[in-house]
Amino acid sequence: RLYIKRQGWIEIVCGGMFSGKSEELIRRIRRAKIAKLHVMAFKPAIDDRYHSEAIASHNGLIADAQPVKSASEIMSLITPEVDVVAIDEVQFFEPEIVEICQDLADQGKRVICAGLDQDFRGKPFGPTPFLLAVAEYVTKLQAICVICGAPASRTQRLINGRPAAVNDPVIQVGASEQYEARCRHCHELVV
Ligand code: ADP
Ligand code: ZN
Numbered sequence: 001r002l003y004i005k006r007q008g009w010i011e012i013v014c015g016g017m018f019s020g021k022s023e024e025l026i027r028r029i030r031r032a033k034i035a036k037l038h039v040m041a042f043k044p045a046i047d048d049r050y051h052s053e054a055i056a057s058h059n060g061l062i063a064d065a066q067p068v069k070s071a072s073e074i075m076s077l078i079t080p081e082v083d084v085v086a087i088d089e090v091q092f093f094e095p096e097i098v099e100i101c102q103d104l105a106d107q108g109k110r111v112i113c114a115g116l117d118q119d120f121r122g123k124p125f126g127p128t129p130f131l132l133a134v135a136e137y138v139t140k141l142q143a144i145c146v147i148c149g150a151p152a153s154r155t156q157r158l159i160n161g162r163p164a165a166v167n168d169p170v171i172q173v174g175a176s177e178q179y180e181a182r183c184r185h186c187h188e189l190v191v
Contacts (some may be wrong), residue, residue, distance in 0.1 A: 007083075008108040012090075012131050014117035015141035016155040018181040022057035025088055028064045029055075032084045032110070041065040041086040042074050042158065044093060044121040053168050054105070055088045071097040075104075083110060085089035090115035091125040098130045103137075120157035123164055123190055143181030152181035156188065 006049050013024045032039050043055055046068040055065045065086070068074055073095045078085065090097060090113040101111045117132065117140070119125045132138055142151035157164035158178040166189055182188075 006014035006108075007110065007138040008105045009110060010105050010131065010134060011110070011112045011137040011139070012128070013112070013139045013141065013168060014116040014128055014132065014137040015074075016116065016118065016153055016181055017179050018058055018143040019130050020057070021114040021141060021142070022055055022088060022115075023061055024139065025086055025112060026055060026061045026063045027083070027110050028059060037083040037110075038080050038081050039084040039086060040078065042068050042077075043087070043088045045069045046092050048087075049073040055086075065155070068095065071100050075100055078104065078109075085111045087111070087113045088115070090131065091117075091128045093127055094157055095127050095130070097127050098134065101131060104133060116155065118154060120155050120164055120168075122154055122184075122187060132139035143182050144178045145183040145186050147182055150185075152183045152186075154182050154184060154187040156180045156182040156186075165189050165190040 013021050014123060015021055029039055029041060041055060041063055043065045052067055053065065055063045066086060101113065104111050113131055115128045117128050118126045142153055145152040156179065157179065
């Protein structure tokens with residue numbers, strides 16, 4: 001028996017801050033729209049650093065996105081005609097985002113997630129490692145280390161210009177802190 005159209009899979013774009021995850025997600029959304037596919041994009045409501053109703057990259061690209069407070073809200077907003085589901089900042093969702101992505105892919109949707117794979121301590125971040133395990137397609141991007149110019153896999157957290165401590169809370173959106181791209185060797189953590 002031939003299955004001519006068996007669609008539905010999970011793509012994940014991961015890496016540290018400034019690695020170009022949002023840029024890549026927006027590129028994939030734009031190409032899907034050129035292909036006349038029905039796209040719905042989501043982001044966690046917690047992430048309001050740029051635009052509340054858009055995915056925004058550090059180099060100024062923008063795509064419309066619906067802010068949602070929980071993973072299950074995504075499920076309730078998806079309509080049958082949706083072909084592509086895009087989710088930015090996926091690390092901020094609860095563990096159930098993994099099953100939701102799996103269900104959507106099983107239903108035939110192309111699911112594209114973008115998010116941090118490591119927190120500022122260099123530890124696996126929230127649901128991202130589980131999505132990496134179940135995704136069909138994994139893209140891991142590198143930024144440029146601001147100290148040495150090497151490819152940067154990590155996100156340096158600075159509080160008042162100094163490296164943050166291990167036991168500082170992971171999520172502090174909107175706090176007066178800074179993040180920069182660093183390689184493994186230039187990444188610093190106060191213990
Ligand atoms: P992410 O979503 O991974 O945080 P973005 O897509 O928002 O990344 O931003 C990527 C853009 O950030 C790059 O195209 C570049 O213009 C800019 N940028 C700023 N600092 C850096 C850096 N240290 N390394 C790479 N890109 C950087
Ligand atoms: Zn470095």
